[in-house]
Amino acid sequence: MSFAFDVVELGSVDHPEIGEQAPDFTRPLVNEEYWEDTALSELTDEGPVVLVFHTMDGDFPATYIWQEIRNRGWNEYDAEIVGLSISSPYEHSRFLEEWGMEAFRLFSDPQNRVAERYGISHELDGMAGLEEPRPAVFVIDKDRTIQNGWVATEWPEFPPYDDIEAAIEEL
């Protein structure tokens, strides 16, 4: 993606690589009706999972990424597409409703510990004390092995949707 101005380069990160096991975690998982503590491993026990780390629910990268995923119909895949941001369950609930994303579920991690474990934490300039995941997508199989992935290196930067779709189709 090219911009008519310089985008911010993000520093290097040490995230899980393809072929490694995705770190497990438990957080409230929000659907259109309620939220419930859920482990990533509970989801992978049921089948492949695409874990989409995104920015706060109200900002434009989050809305761009989720509209694109919704419009591409990723919910039709035999993989569960789940998001994760630092937004609270109440915000997730609004976000799902506002953008017609009832086919998806979102993890809530206000303390950003999951992004820290995945090595993709992003300190927000001008918002003291706030950190969130940098945008990232992990395609995880039912053994919780990472089969494909992408982590933003610029701010903003958007996922390579076609590559990720190809990886999901190969699962």
Added chain:
Amino acid sequence: MTDPEITVYRLQACPYCERVIRVLNDLELSYRSRFVEPRHSRRDAVKRLTGSRTVPAIVDERTGVTMSESANIVEYLETTYGSTNSDPAVASATAGGESE
């Protein structure tokens, strides 16, 4: 992880819900929590289960009981799982009947 057989639909900081949680803890029963929102219009999941949008509501897969109203739930839990009754199947038949 073993899935708890009791699911509680609850609202954050709702005293009636906390009452049910206290009893579940006193009886050392494991449960899963599903949090709904204050607006009644957003509680269709609960309505589909119990016919009403009020919380707390519980689903007990062990006995097949679905129930709302904290007083009913507390009575059901204590009757079914309290130390005075060691046979859940017998007690639940009674409690389930009363809730209908």
